[in-house]
Amino acid sequence: MSFQVSKNGDVTLVEVEGQLIVGNRQELKQQVLEQLEGGDLKFIIDFANTGYIDSSGLGVLVSLSKKIREQGGELRLSSLNEDLRTLFELTKLDTLFRIADDKRQALEGF
């Protein structure tokens, strides 16, 4: 499980490898907040290589989205597989986040 951080212009891309769960959610939070404190305002978290997100992982995404918005920025999500989409729809978090099919779509209009 790891997080790969890269830049595409002024957009920070975080790719989640493996799972986003109670055991590693703080690491994601720390990595994104470090970038936010450095002045980054546009974030995409990509789940193309993510098999599972638990409720703690969903919670950290909600928390990050709020913090980023408070700074005038935006967080988008991308590449959720069918199972992950199900979790977002069940919890109504698909209404809270802008979710793209892939990274390219997420970058459009940013």
Added chain:
Amino acid sequence: MDRDLVLELSTDIQSIDSAVDYVLSRCATCCDHARRLNLNFKVGLTEALSNAMLYGNAHDPSKRVVIEVSMGPGTLQATIRDEGLGFDPTSIPDPTRPENVSRPCGRGLFLMRQLLDEVSYNDLGNEVTLVLRLDSGSALEGGARA
């Protein structure tokens, strides 16, 4: 149902992933319903273990969590018990209500109820029993109520 598997874990959130994977691998040998096992049961078991460790045992590494799994004809049942003081499962607000959607917590029990066929607690609230019927059709057909 007879207990097919009993695990005892220390309160260590890093152990949840491997424990769930082990239970799923044991269940997969008698289960052809891959999606309901790998989504519904996985979510329910993971959330129950997280709740037991984070809230029931309050991160106390000296406290244990016991998992008992039974595999019956077309049914999986798991009981997760912690050493905490228990809680009232009816006190957890609905995280999908508009006023709660932006909260960072409170989705674990909701997901358990959505994806499993039965979710029940003992009187104290430190033991939860999860039931999944494997031949119920789609992965979204759960809908347990407290």
